[in-house]
Every structure is written in structure tokens, then in C-alpha cells.
Amino acid sequence: MVQREIFETYTWMASLEEGVDYMYAVFETGGKQYRVSTGDFVFVEKVDGEPGDEVVLDKVLLVSNKGEVQVGKPYIEGAKVVAKVAKQGKQKKLIVFKYKAKKNYRKKQGHRQPYTKLSIESISV
Numbered sequence: 688m689v690q691r692e693i694f695e696t697y698t699w700m701a702s703l704e705e706g707v708d709y710m711y712a713v714f715e716t717g718g719k720q721y722r723v724s725t726g727d728f729v730f731v732e733k734v735d736g737e738p739g740d741e742v743v744l745d746k747v748l749l750v751s752n753k754g755e756v757q758v759g760k761p762y763i764e765g766a767k768v769v770a771k772v773a774k775q776g777k778q779k780k781l782i783v784f785k786y787k788a789k790k791n792y793r794k795k796q797g798h799r800q801p802y803t804k805l806s807i808e809s810i811s812v
Contacts, residue, residue, distance in 0.1 A: 713747070714748065716732065717734075728804060729807065733802060736772040740771070747759065748762060767810075769807075769810075772806075773806045775803055776802055777799040778801075782797055
């Protein structure tokens, strides 16, 4: 696993050195921020839409294109990330166990957080 990450890092650095057009953006959805580039897959908090639907994410905080960085205050006007819904699903079950000593109180609950898997199609400013 570590070797793969090192390989991906070297590949990414080599692509920058060769002058390949590398563009990435940081956007906000579901109270979290994600750094993406075209072709990436990202798991976000549940977004409405069926698999295959297009989603436009307009809360873009930062865009970098060939080393030229634009930062929003707080968002960049007119910037958007277009993504396609790849999958809707739920994460693995989390067990929530409440317990009070010497009081015979035990409560066991399960929770599965819904998520959306997005495929990043394009980034535009």
C-alpha cells in the first residue's frame, strides 16, 4: 500500500515537471472540504440524485491551474465543479453502546451514515 502511494506521488510530481495541465479545486459540501481534480472519485455526505445524474458544486473555495492559485472570500464567484453521481450507499454499521455501571442500564444502537460517491467531470472558473 505504501509503495503504491509513493508511486502515485512520484507520478504526480513527474506530471508537474513535464508540464502536464494539472488543475485542482477545493470545494465545500456537507460541512466538509474536499480537494479534487478531474477524473477523481470522492465520497461525500449524501447529495440528492440518482446514479448517473449530474451535480453542480458551486461552493468552490480554491482553484489551482498550472500553479496559478485563486482563493475565494469565502467562495470564488462563477467557479464550479461538475460531478456525476456514481453511487448512493451507506457506510459500515457503527455500534453505539450506552452503559451505566451498577444501574442495569444498557442500550445498544446501530448507525449507518449515508454517502454519495461522486466522479469529478470538470472544473471551471
